[in-house]
Amino acid sequence: MPQFAQRVGRAKPSAIMVVAEKAKALKAAGRDIISFSIGVPNFLPGPHVYEAARQSLDHDSGQYGSNRGRDDLLDAFLGHLRGLGLDGYERRNCAVAVGAKHVLYNLAEALLDEGDTIAFPTPYWTSYLDIAEIVGADIQLLPCPPENDYKLTPDQLDQALARKPRVFLFNNPSNPTGMVYSRDEIAALARVLARHPDTWVITDDIYNSMVFDDVGYHNFVQFEPSLRERVIFVDSLSKTYGMPGWRVGLMAGPESVAQALVTLNSNHITSLPEVVTAAAVAALSGPQDVPQQKRAEFQARRDQVLAAMRAITGVVCPRPQGAFYVFPDVSCAFGRRHGELAIGNDVDLCQVLLQVKGVACVPGSAFGEPRGMRISYTCPAEQLPEGLRRIQEFFAELSD
Numbered sequence: 001m002p003q004f005a006q007r008v009g010r011a012k013p014s015a016i017m018v019v020a021e022k023a024k025a026l027k028a029a030g031r032d033i034i035s036f037s038i039g040v041p042n043f044l045p046g047p048h049v050y051e052a053a054r055q056s057l058d059h060d061s062g063q064y065g066s067n068r069g070r071d072d073l074l075d076a077f078l079g080h081l082r083g084l085g086l087d088g089y090e091r092r093n094c095a096v097a098v099g100a101k102h103v104l105y106n107l108a109e110a111l112l113d114e115g116d117t118i119a120f121p122t123p124y125w126t127s128y129l130d131i132a133e134i135v136g137a138d139i140q141l142l143p144c145p146p147e148n149d150y151k152l153t154p155d156q157l158d159q160a161l162a163r164k165p166r167v168f169l170f171n172n173p174s175n176p177t178g179m180v181y182s183r184d185e186i187a188a189l190a191r192v193l194a195r196h197p198d199t200w201v202i203t204d205d206i207y208n209s210m211v212f213d214d215v216g217y218h219n220f221v222q223f224e225p226s227l228r229e230r231v232i233f234v235d236s237l238s239k240t241y242g243m244p245g246w247r248v249g250l251m252a253g254p255e256s257v258a259q260a261l262v263t264l265n266s267n268h269i270t271s272l273p274e275v276v277t278a279a280a281v282a283a284l285s286g287p288q289d290v291p292q293q294k295r296a297e298f299q300a301r302r303d304q305v306l307a308a309m310r311a312i313t314g315v316v317c318p319r320p321q322g323a324f325y326v327f328p329d330v331s332c333a334f335g336r337r338h339g340e341l342a343i344g345n346d347v348d349l350c351q352v353l354l355q356v357k358g359v360a361c362v363p364g365s366a367f368g369e370p371r372g373m374r375i376s377y378t379c380p381a382e383q384l385p386e387g388l389r390r391i392q393e394f395f396a397e398l399s400d
């Protein structure tokens, strides 16, 4: 029997999907399930996006496209970057991919040899670990506990970079915590990064338009321009525009890195489809009212979830300021029971909660923080208060 490559053995199915699948199965069996599990935006882009896609079909060339991405898409992305305060990039600094996940995978292939180290804060988005494992990188986790609002400190970063990891991977706003670094926090981390020239810096900032409380979005290169030689900004249309299924990811960074991704694209995907490109251009350069409305709506939902979690005795809930996640520390429930069902850890907690109350959340260990539980609050509006009520009821019913 022929063997698989070793890297396939290192790849694991996403823990988030495991919970989502279980919730789906219970729903199919007739249970009333409220899903706070997957991080999908649950809204659709504006009509101009569909109109652009239809027009593109009417004029379809049927040909392969550019490995880097079509010029009008790169220009629309450059406009979006300028709107975020990121000036000075040109087409040659950019490349597209089939979603941000594919950008990140391409970057791992381009920047990491087997045995090279990638450092990233914990809690982390699950795919960081999986992608690093597939390419055989050594992983250096930088713990950011709830006591520190799940944020990395400059001292921590300094110590981590002293070990000269090949790549430092940063995520702001964060999935799973929803935390957003302030202007001053980004400036302080940028000063540390500037002192460590041997490390590439990836900023996975795909939730950059989902920032609340006027904190704003900030990037290291705005404070230390020398970092432009090493910082790679990753973006996506999935969350901002309600387009996860369209699969559009983008990057901006050093020309050499963009060129490496273009070469990988020429071997992996060749190009994005024409119709997808047209829709992406329309999303990035057309009216921005849908993402703006959603940001306001998600901020109000964040308030609801935060208030509900903080009302539960023993639950500690740092205040998220972006994305659409809340990540309470629920370890107060460990060692307790719901009826006959014992809760030893976060996985038990999420399973029992799903079983008895029909609410699906993701155990924090999927993100490297087993004291936590991720609540994704993009479900249909009427389900949110009911789901939160059930979680509160669940905690109130726990016994020793």
Ligand SMILES: Cc1ncc(COP(=O)(O)O)c(C=O)c1O
Binding pocket: 039, 098, 099, 100, 101, 102, 125, 171, 174, 175, 204, 206, 235, 236, 237, 238, 244, 248, 249
């Ligand atoms: C932090 C983060 N980065 C990247 C991605 C991947 O996004 P895309 O749909 O563009 O592949 C996700 C999706 O959940 C995410 O949360």
